[in-house]
Amino acid sequence: MTHVLTVFIDGLKFESLKYMPFLNSFSQKRKIWTDLGYSVACHASMYSGVRPNKHLSWFIWKYSPDTSPFKWINKLKIDRLPHNAYSKYICYRISSLLAREEVTAFTGIPFLWNMPLKDWHYFDLAEKRYWTDPRYMENYPTIFDILTKNSIEYDLVGMPVDTRLSPRDIRNQNRALREHNPREIRPWTYLFIGYIDLMSHFYGQDSNEVQALLKEIDKIVEQKYRFFEEQAKDFVFFLFSDHGHIKINQELDLYSLFKSSGKQLEDYIFFIDANYVRFWFKNEREEKEIHQVISKLDGKGFILTSDLLRKYNVDMPDNRYGDLIFYLDAPYIFGRGEIVVMGKRRNPVIVSMHGYRPDFPCYDGVIVSNKPLLDEPYVKLVDIMPSILSSLDIPIPKHAEGKVIWK
Template sequence: MSRSSRPVLTVFFDGLKPEGLTSMPFLSSMPYRAPLRTLLGYSIACHASMYTGVYPDRHGLWFLWQRSPETSPFAWLRKVPLLSLVDSLPARLGVHKLTASRCPYTSYWGLPRIVNLPLRYWPEVDVSETRYWDEDGYVPGYPTVFERLRAAQVPYDTLGLHRGGSGPHGIEAVEHKPLPTIKPWTYLFVGEPDGLSHRYTQEGPQTKAMLRRLDQIVEARYREFESRVGEFDFIAYSDHGHIAIEDRINPYELFEQSADDLNRYMHLIDAGYLRLWFRTPEERSQAERVLANVPQGYILDEETMAREHVDPGEGRYGELIFYLNAGTIFSWTTFGYGRKQRSMHGYLPSHPESDGVFITNCSRPTEKVVQLVDILPTLLDRLGLPVPAGLDGQPVLA
């Protein structure tokens, strides 16, 4: 059977690291595997790169929240008088609920809840991802695998690809959704490993039990393909690993200890990053003095960001970006408090537990380490489609 006539079954596991395969005997039995190098950042950077074949410094999606006053859905707050006088957690939740109900975004997270950011800054922020991964125009100028297959009139099926995080409906779709015909490409989206790893670590018994179940579900789909089409290509991969949390830092207390107030700066806090904007050079100097006292992290410099193919986007992702070392998180973030988080990702790709996995029945990968940007060109190549020039990735299966 020629390559272009062989169906391709692809399984994406969110957050599965190589060590997690010890709970997945079927996947471990596949003849070929390689580590997959993740990106500096979170899932938004990973998904855009694996679906488009280019790095974040080109597609522009690095963090979820960005400074973008021109497009902020909270711009209406500028007309609210005495906003600081009514600022409270209930007010923030109410403002978010009202704004989200009118927001047209169709992306995976939509308009996420903001908890720890004064209301006066909300008209300055917007999300960078406004469309869902498989929608046309998800990343303007960089077509995704979904767009390319539609343009080439190649039929495909997706199972478990749903909005708003992992959940039983995702597993049930992957396990039970019927496939009346086997199309050239079938994509199974499995989000459960990431959420469970955050809460229990990937080594926790709850996570291991789910990994065993997922392994059985994938094996059942694999056997279904064997019985229905005979020969087919199988590719499973993940976007990043997971690292157990050993230390937590309260960013607000950090500034208080230096007789400063974080809330006087425009700021956004992710689990492992504090991103700041300044009105004056003096503000920046003061923030740098505060952060110099934090041994668990450092300010990202241009050399590091260039090496990791990320770009602050002319300041929209931060004029200063402070990075926490692997195993450390901020206990207060823009999203909430993270008290139940026991494992995290988003750290430097060079950390060994940051790796994802790449598994296949096709052939030994031509690269010792697969890159996320290799996913799109590899899929196109296995489907017998031309690989466009100008991508950052390349096919990794001979």
């Protein structure tokens, strides 16, 4: 039986292979064409083999007042009281506790500290379950569901990953990978390395800090690869990432943009993601006003028109992700302000971002394999699931939109 060893490194740029001598020594490497969006969209595509307009996981938050974990705050009219960082945090903690049974997602329930409390109750998580949970996706089975159904065993190493890792915790992450030396190799082994994305946000992927981590990971992957060479006669190996990383050099302040036009951003229903702002209109007047203000950002980004939504496979069946979605291009992000508690800034400064359009220059992920890859410049995220299934001799479901990456 063929064994499959896959390694995932969140946010590894194609260009960063130069810091990883072992991985760079493979002749078979390609760029990964990412999805428009963040990890929520990328992981759903990787594990389901269908694009965002089918699996419908695009952003962490969607408009859904009826199911929002913050519904109670509005019902009790708590959101009409004046609030500060402390009272917001208390509301957030209570909501998290109330929803703890229901939410097992990788991101958990993020703290919406930069959003007005009065608007929290409009929003719910688009994805409530963890990737490996059988209820992760409503419409499509994931690679994990399909393997379980086919009674194929797999080993997940390094999952789940705590997204609040501090640089100090990183050593323990590597330990989990190093200490994985099973007596018997399962058909599929999946090593998950989540912290390169996080560290790249804080330091930039070309920083000395991240370069050192990449060198360390390269050594660990080499050890795992050699272990597989000894243990398994024939095995398929590939390492992949979901997107690149881009240094940002300017934060734009939407609040002042609206103010300079004589409007208040807080008067509208909106959601700011790092480089997107999404609006839901209460009436035509609002629609007009928002268009007028947002058009001042022309040249720094653009409104995702229905043509663009289709082009990037993120056209949705309803307005859950916004009536108007403005995309901000690199090297910009929207400023989120600071959380200052007891005189200390609590949110780290971000120097590098992702979530940009897949056709932005030098923003590709990477894939490296020990088998000859198709002669095409890109591998897509939806190709990951069919490729693993085919290596394990499991039929690829008809609905899969990706293809096997090897010749």
